[in-house]
Amino acid sequence: MKELVVISGKGGTGKTSITASFAVLSKNSVVADCDVDAADLFLVLNPKMITSGKFISGKKASIISEKCLSCGKCFYLCKFDAVSYDDLTGKYVICDTACEGCGVCAAFCPAGAISFTERECGEWFISKTSHGTMVHARLKIGAENSGKLVSLVRKIAREEGVKEKAEKIIVDGPPGIGCPVIASVTGSDAVFAVTEPSLSGKHDLERVSELVGHFNLPLFACVNKWDVNPEITLEIEKFCVKKGIFFCGKIPYDKNVTKAQIEGKSVVEYDESPAAREISKIWGNLCGKIL
Amino acid sequence: MTVAVASGKGGTGKTTVAVALVLSYDRNSVLLDCDVEEPNAGFFLRSKSIKKEEFSVPVPVIDAAKCNLCGRCADFCSFNALALAGSKILVFRDLCHSCGGCSLICPQNAVMEEKNIIGEIHSAESDKIFFVEGTLKIGKAMSPPLIREVKKYGKGENLTVIDCPPGNSCPMITAVRGADYVVLVTEPTPFGRHDLSLAAETVSEMKIPLGVILNRYGSGYKGVEEFCEKRGIEIILKIDEDIKIAQAQSEGKTILDVCPEMKDKMCGIVDKIQKGLTK
Amino acid sequence: MIVAVTCAGKSIDSPLDNRFGRAESFILFDLENGSFTFLDNEQNLNAAQGAGIQSAQKIAKSGATALITGHTGPKAFKVLSSAGISVYHSSAKTVKNAIEEFKAGKLEKAPNPDVESHWA
Incomplete structure (x- = not known):
C-alpha cells in the first residue's frame, strides 16, 4: 500500500x-x-457517513466564576493574552480560542478557581463514496x-x-x-x-x-x-x-x-x-x- | 482602524484585496503580512526594504548545577517539551510554547531562558505604505508567536490592513484577533461557500463585524449570495472573473494595474467600514 | 530484568503496537519470573504533542531497562537512551511473540530511531 x-x-x-x-x-x-x-x-x-468519533486534543483552562477572587494573577501570567477582565461582572474570563492549554493559570491561581480539562477539538468520519x-x-x-x-x-x-x-x-x-x-x-x-x-x-x-x-x-x-x-x-x-x-x-x-x-x-x-x-x-x- | 482580510x-x-486596499488608500497606511507560512503580499508592493530581523521565542535551558532532577518541570509541561531522562532534563525546543510554566514551577530556580529562532520579520516602505511581513522558518511548526509579533507593528496609523493566513484554526484567529473589521474574500463555488460559512462562524464568534468580497464573480453559482442573505452578511464588493487579473498577478502586478476603477471601489470600502464603525 | 513491550490491547496475546508514543498500553514483563504487569497509556493517546517523550518517561519510571516496539522516533529515542533504556524494534505479531524473539536473542539493539517525528 x-x-x-x-x-x-x-x-x-x-x-x-x-x-x-x-x-x-x-x-x-x-x-x-x-x-x-x-x-x-x-x-x-x-460521502455517506458510516462511523464517526470525537477528536480530543490538549487541554483548556476556564475560570470558575464563583470561586474567582479577581486578583488578576492569571491575567499577568498568561503569555497568550487569553485572559481578559470583564467590566460587567468584575471577574476575569479566559477566551477559549486564545488559550493554548499550558496550564500556568490553573497551577498558580491562589483560589483554585481555574479548571484545566480536556479539549474536544473536532470529529472524524469514515464514509463510503x-x-x-x-x-x-x-x-x-x-x-x-x-x-x-x-x-x-x-x-x-x-x-x-x-x-x-x-x-x-x-x-x-x-x-x-x-x-x-x-x-x-x-x-x-x-x-x-x-x-x-x-x-x-x-x-x-x-x-x-x-x-x-x-x-x-x-x-x-x-x-x-x-x-x-x-x-x-x-x-x-x-x-x-x-x-x-x-x-x-x-x-x-x-x-x-x-x-x-x-x-x-x-x-x-x-x-x-x-x-x-x-x-x-x-x-x-x-x-x-x-x- | 484595523481591517483583517481573511x-x-x-x-x-x-x-489581492489586502494589497489593493493599501495601494488605493490616499493617506498613510500599514500592511501586515501575517500569512507567515507563505507570505506573498510583498511581491505586489514596490517598496524599499528597511530591515530584516530574526525573530525568536524564549525556550527553557536547564542549569545543571542547580537542577536536582525533581522532574516537576517535565510533569508540568503540557506540551511535553521537557523530559526527565536518567540523570538530566532534556529540552525539546520545537515543542515549547513559551508559556513560562517550567521556570515558575521549578523549586530550585534552575530554569533559565534562551532564544529559539523561529522566523524573521522584514519591514519595508514605499510612499505611503509601511509594510511588515513575517516568514516562518521551514520545519518550524509554531506560527502564532510570529504572527503576534508582526501585529505589533500595526498601531497608530489611519489604516492597518492585515493579510491573514487561510483557514479557521489558531493562526487565522491569532491574526484576526483585535481587528475592528474583517473582510472575508471568497469565490462563487461550492468550496467557496463552504469555507466562507466556517470563516464567518469563526469571526462572528469573536464578535467582530464582517463583510464579504466575492471574487471571480460570474460562474453562475448563487450559493454564496444565498448564504450571505440568509445570515445577514453584506457583500461589500463583487470582482468580476477576468483572466487578465490572474495574468497580471502571476507577474507580480496588482489588480489596480489592470482595473484602475478598483481604486475608487477600494477607497469606498474603507470609507464605508470607517463610517459603519463610528456609527 | 524488566522489558517493556508496546501492546495494542489488554493481554499478552494482544498485537504488538507498532507505535511507541501513542501505543495503547505497555506490558512490563519480568524476565526472571515470567510475571507481567500492565501499564495504561490512555493519557498519551490524547496528548496534543510529544506523546513519544511522555511515553519514554513513563517507561523510564516503570523500572524497565529494555523496550520492544515497532518503531521509535528521534525524540522518544533520545529520552530512552538518555535514561539508559535499550530499544529493540520488532515486527512480531503479538506481544508474546515479541518477548519470545527477545529471549531467543533474535532482536538487535537499535542504534538509532527508525522513523521521523509525527510518524503516527
Missing part, C-alpha cells in the same frame, strides 16, 4: 479538485481529507492543532486501507508548510505538489520542496492553469529539473473545472474537457512512478 |  499526499503550498491552486479526480481515477484506494481547515473534498465525492472509502474530519470552530487531527485521519485511513487491501491512500493535504503539513507528509511514500504559474506559486513550490527534502521524500509536481503564464510555467519546469522534482504535467485554464464543482462532481467525471484529459495523463505518470 | 480557503484573492 502506497500513500500519496497532495499538497500545494499556497491555497486555491486546485489541489482539492485534482485530488478528487485522482480518487475517481484510482481503482482501489482510500481517500483521506487532511485539509481539515477547509475540508471541501466531501462536496465533490458526496461511489469511488471507495473516504476518511475525513471537521475541526471545531477556532480549535487548535489541526496537525494532530491530520495524523489521526491518516492513521484511520491506513487502517481502512489495510482492511480493504487497498493499493493506495490518497491524501488531500493542508496548505502551507507548518505543523499540519509536516503531519501530513511524514511517513508517506510520495508527495505531489499542485502549483500555479505565478511568482507566489513558484515561491511556495520552492518552500514546499525544501520541506519535503527535509523529510527525504520523493516530490512530484504539476502546474495548474499553466497557460495563464507560460513563461513562469517554464521557469517552474526548470526549477523542478534542477531540484530533482518529477514534473508530471501542466493543466490548462478550463472553466469546466468550476462547472464540475458546481455540479458536485470531479473534473474527470464531468466532461471530456482539456483539464480532465491532462489530469488523467498526470495520474498515469504518477502511478507509473510510485507503484 | 478567507476560509486559500487562493480566493485575499492578498
